[in-house]
Amino acid sequence: MAGSTLEIKDLHVSIEDKEILKGVNLTIKGGEFHAIMGPNGTGKSTLASAIMGHPKYEVTQGSILLDGEDVLEMEVDERARAGLFLAMQYPSEISGVTTSDFLRSSINARRGEGNEIPLMKFIKEMDNTLDFLDIDKNMAQRYLNEGFSGGEKKRNEILQLMLMKPEIAILDEIDSGLDIDALKVVSKGINKMRNENFGCLIITHYQRLLNYVTPDYVHVMMQGKVVKSGGPELAKRLEDEGYEWLRDELGIEIVEDEETAEQNA
């Protein structure tokens, strides 16, 4: 076995005292690509945010380990330096900080003091990756995500992924809002990362991304839990038939909002 292992055990997460994740179990190893699908609002982004350490999400139970190390004990930046990466569904815009300066700071943060990437090497790597992802070179000099289109933001997340070379990456709806060419480019980027040292968790609603990036495992999340796992064929079935059959199979009721759910419970 190569690469890192991320183990999520019985994870419960609340936001503003509302429990969103209700016991998630998932293990991602180097070399593996996992996909998570599931209806809106079932907690997929919550899982991603909890793994990365978003300040608003509170872990109330369970554990997250990276190669045996307790991730929940780490600050957000420590998690990143330990090898975790999250391509966010809604990346922040940061005025006055150029994308290129930000990239260099990020790379150097991971490499550590005294081991900074030489400027020329950085520029070369950045330029090559920009080319690879079909991104206009000017973007590097623009302020981070400021005024970027939805698609540009997504490409920028993949740019960061490729330059930072994490051990485990979580991609939260990296395909949303992408036109077909952009989807291909982004997929190309993700596939380029594929090797036995890199594990990836892909959150998506659509089979179309999984046509380009074939997952080894597909998980379905509903109401704060992973309710079914399988291979790529599971994603295809969801694409064809929706979630209805699964709800029936699992006896999950469709509830309009949490209040009724709680009353029913």
Next chain:
Amino acid sequence: MTVETKLPYDKEYIEQFSQKRQEPEWMKQLRLQAMEQAKNLPMPEPDKTKITKWNFTQFNHDFGTGEAVSLKELPAEIKDYFDQEQLPENLLIQRNQSVAFASLSEDLKAKGVIFTDIFTALKEHENLVKRYYMKDAVSVDEHRLTALHAALMNGGVFVYVPKNVEVEVPLQVMFWNENPEIAYFNHVLVVADENSSLTYVENYISHNDDEAVANIVTEVIAHNNAKISFGAVDNFAKGTTTYINRRGIAYRDATVDWALGQMNDGNTISENITNLLGDNSNSFAKTVTVGRGKQTQNITAKIVNWGKNSEGNILQHGVMKDQATNIFNGIGRIEHGASGANAQQTSRVLMLSERARGDANPILLIEEDDVMAGHAASVGRVDPLQLYYLMSRGITKAEAERLIIHGFLEPVVSQLPIESVKKQLTQVIERKVY
């Protein structure tokens, strides 16, 4: 409060001072009259800041000389303001109240560009100075501080660019004050004649924390179709109480742009007003500041649209820490008749401490119908989601905050036309924030 105030200098002193400098008679008279006016004029009343206890009137006034220097022997903190590899062609260093270094390229000299200290200008270009000095931009009798300034002016620079001349290399001035016991009454006068253009950058530096007074007036005049980019980094030390008035006039099709890094450590009243007199004239006034310690600053940016289709833009960004107080007044005013005018402004304050105070007061005064105007103002803390995003890439919290703060002040830093001055401002920001 218009009680007669006893001022520390009298008629006799001013006469002697003027004579010693061999000033023209009109200048001496202007000073004397101003001294009379200063006695009865009220102090300025900056919105939301009480300055009754600030000392603007008790000081030592004289003419402090500073030895001439070669650029090689300057202290590092001054040297850093220009590129050592390629020394600036157009540079003036005023050390205390006298000129320590002055150069202007032969090319610009041949084209009739004037770039010299104010006393030399009074001798060699008397008519030009007389035509503009405290006439169209700032009046002597606006309040006690302008009058005091006129009475006791003891340093400064005169810039004149003739018609159709484009100055491509920036003109750089360093006001270096080693001698804080002498009050700093600096006057800067920049005139761009028709169809000309120039970039001017000034730096005020003092490092002594002793109590001192600065009373600075800057007049910037762009004639028809002229373009002036004015950049500044102010860095007066903690003990210096500063009044700094920067005023611009833009005639038809003219541009006056400001990029002001207001990094004083002492109490400061700053007003930057631009009158867009001509049709199609425009101004972008950008200012950034960092408040620290217990300093209080009141920073006004005002653009008045008089001309048709004139366009005024104000941007003010401030970072507040410790117990500092900062009031931003952003005023856009469109006069009757200025149809097609546009007045926009943004003021933002980033609070780094619970005990700091930041205010952003946007004001729009509009006397004409067919215009555009808008404002945005905010006072807030560093956005936790921005921090989270940066930290999720491995950047430490402290470094992430640093990036966000520098980014927030970037609009002025990026605007400064000289790399070395940009770097200096960045360093001053660094020093003030950490």
